[in-house]
Amino acid sequence: MTNSPAPDAHDRVVLAVSLVPAGRVASYGDIGRLTGVGPRQVGAILRDTDVEVPWWRILGHDGVLAPLARARPHWDAEGIEVRPNGRGCRIRAHRADLADLATEYLLAAAARGWPVTEPD
Numbered sequence: 001m002t003n004s005p006a007p008d009a010h011d012r013v014v015l016a017v018s019l020v021p022a023g024r025v026a027s028y029g030d031i032g033r034l035t036g037v038g039p040r041q042v043g044a045i046l047r048d049t050d051v052e053v054p055w056w057r058i059l060g061h062d063g064v065l066a067p068l069a070r071a072r073p074h075w076d077a078e079g080i081e082v083r084p085n086g087r088g089c090r091i092r093a094h095r096a097d098l099a100d101l102a103t104e105y106l107l108a109a110a111a112r113g114w115p116v117t118e119p120d
Contacts, residue, residue, distance in 0.1 A: 007114050009037045013045045015112075019104045020057040023078040024096035025089060027061045034098075034105055063091035 007015075012035035020026050028039035035042070039061075046055045056071035057080075065071050065088050075082065080094050109116045 007109075007112070009035065009041060010045050010049065012109075013037060013042050014049060014051050014053055015108055016101070016105050017046065017053045017055065017058055019101060019108060020054060020096050022054070022057075023080060023094070025057045025059050025063075025080065025091060025094045026096050026098070026101065027059055027091065029061055030096075030098055030101075031058060034102055057096075059088055059091060061091070062088070064088035 013031060016031050016034050017026075028042040031042045032039045037045075042058065046053065046058060054074070056065065056074040059065045063083065068082070068086070068088065072082070074080075075089070080089050082088070083090055106116050
């Protein structure tokens with residue numbers, strides 16, 4: 001298998017977000033560490049992408065999700081419980097297994113022929 005050119009930040013973030021399992025969440029920082037981009041850039045990519053990804057699974061480090069009203073139907077369907085203050089979820093209770101997510105990301109990137117390195 002030959003390596004494809006290195007993917008841009010958009011492609012890396014979209015892949016990582018697509019791998020977060022239903023009913024689980026990750027923070028912008030989790031996705032950023034996995035893909036080598038900053039958390040704010042992760043947010044900007046999710047805001048601006050025209051690719052369908054489960055954006056509702058990506059939150060601030062404190063479990064807060066600004067467009068919670070838009071995410072609520074997805075959360076309800078996936079069993080992600082809203083905190084009593086109504087601002088997000090208890091991220092510890094719903095966080096994806098980050099080691100599993102990293103493994104899935106590396107396997108998916110390798111399958112695409114992307115150059116892969118272990119995340120920090």
